[in-house]
Amino acid sequence: xxxRSRQIxxxxxxxxxxxxxxxxxxxxxxxxxxxxPRVRGVVALVHDDRPALAFTYADEAVAREVAQAPQVxxxxxxxxxxxxxxxxxxxxxxxxxxxxxxxxxxxxxxVTQELRRYPPSRVFADSPLLMREHxxxxxxxxxxxxxxxxxxxxxxxASHDHLLVVVHDASPVVRAAGVRAHTQPRLGLDVLxxxxxxxxxxxxxxxxxxxxxxxxxxxxxRGHWDGDAFAVxxxxxxxxxxxxxxxxxxxxxxxxxxxxxxxxIPRPRDNT
Numbered sequence: 001x002x003x004r005s006r007q008i009x010x011x012x013x014x015x016x017x018x019x020x021x022x023x024x025x026x027x028x029x030x031x032x033x034x035x036x037p038r039v040r041g042v043v044a045l046v047h048d049d050r051p052a053l054a055f056t057y058a059d060e061a062v063a064r065e066v067a068q069a070p071q072v073x074x075x076x077x078x079x080x081x082x083x084x085x086x087x088x089x090x091x092x093x094x095x096x097x098x099x100x101x102x103x104x105x106x107x108x109x110x111v112t113q114e115l116r117r118y119p120p121s122r123v124f125a126d127s128p129l130l131m132r133e134h135x136x137x138x139x140x141x142x143x144x145x146x147x148x149x150x151x152x153x154x155x156x157x158a159s160h161d162h163l164l165v166v167v168h169d170a171s172p173v174v175r176a177a178g179v180r181a182h183t184q185p186r187l188g189l190d191v192l193x194x195x196x197x198x199x200x201x202x203x204x205x206x207x208x209x210x211x212x213x214x215x216x217x218x219x220x221x222r223g224h225w226d227g228d229a230f231a232v233x234x235x236x237x238x239x240x241x242x243x244x245x246x247x248x249x250x251x252x253x254x255x256x257x258x259x260x261x262x263x264x265i266p267r268p269r270d271n272t
Contacts, residue, residue, distance in 0.1 A: 016147055017046045022083030023076045029165045029172040030069035037165045037172055039204040041218045044074060045113045051145040054110050058260035063141035067097035073174045075163055077156045080210045088155040090174055093147040101266045103138030119212050136261040154192040162205045166196035166225045187230040201225035207241050217241050
C-alpha cells in the first residue's frame with residue numbers, strides 16, 4: 001500500500017468511527033450460504049476505528065452467519081437520537097469474527113459505547129454489581145467490518161421508512177424505500193437512487209421507542225424484486241411497535257434472554 005493510499009484509508013476510518021459514534025439504530029445486510037438476503041437491526045459500535053457489532057451469545061447463530069459472509073453492508077439511516085457527527089451512510093466491507101467469550105473486549109472497549117447508545121443495556125451492565133449479577137451479558141461475539149466503500153444513503157423518513165435489500169452478484173444491494181401501493185401479493189415501492197437489478201429480496205422495516213429504546217420491533221417482507229415491484233412470498237405477521245409489554249412480560253422476556261445466553265456461552269475446558 002502506498003503512503004497516499006494509507007493516508008486515505010486512515011481518513012476514511014476516522015470519519016466512519018465519528019459517524020458511527022453519532023448514529024442511532026443501524027441495519028446489517030448480508031447474503032447467506034443459500035444465496036438468500038438476510039437483514040438484521042443492530043447498534044453499530046467502534047473497535048480499532050472499525051464498525052463492530054457486539055452480539056450476545058443469545059444471537060450466536062446470527063453472529064456466526066454474518067461473520068461467514070464474504071461481504072456485508074451496514075446501513076445507518078435512522079435520524080432519531082443521533083449526534084452532531086452523524087450522516088446517513090452505507091458501508092460495505094469484509095466481516096471477521098472476534099470471539100470474546102470472557103467478555104474482556106466488551107468490558108474494556110465496547111461497554112461504554114453500548115451503555116450510552118443503547119439504554120436497555122444499563123439494566124445489565126451499568127455498575128460492577130449489575131455486571132456480576134448479569135455476567136452472562138458480558139461475553140460477546142464481535143463482528144468487525146473492514147470497510148471497503150462508503151456511500152451516502154437517504155435518511156429514514158415517514159415516506160421512505162424501509163430498506164430494500166436485493167441479492168446481486170452474491171452481494172446485498174441496499175436502497176431506502178417506501179411502500180407506494182399494496183396489491184396482494186405485490187408491493188409497489190418508491191426506491192430512492194438507482195433501482196437495484198432484479199433478484200431475491202427482503203423489504204426490511206424497524207421502529208423503536210425513542211429515546212429509551214425499550215421497544216424495538218423489526219419486520220421483513222421476503223420475496224423477489226423485479227426491478228419495479230416487490231413480489232411478496234412471505235409477509236410479516238405484524239409491523240410497527242405494537243402494544244408496550246407489561247411488567248410480567250418484560251420479566252419473562254429477560255429470563256428467556258438470560259437462558260439463551262447461558263446455554264450458548266462456551267464452558268472452560270477441563271484440562272485435568
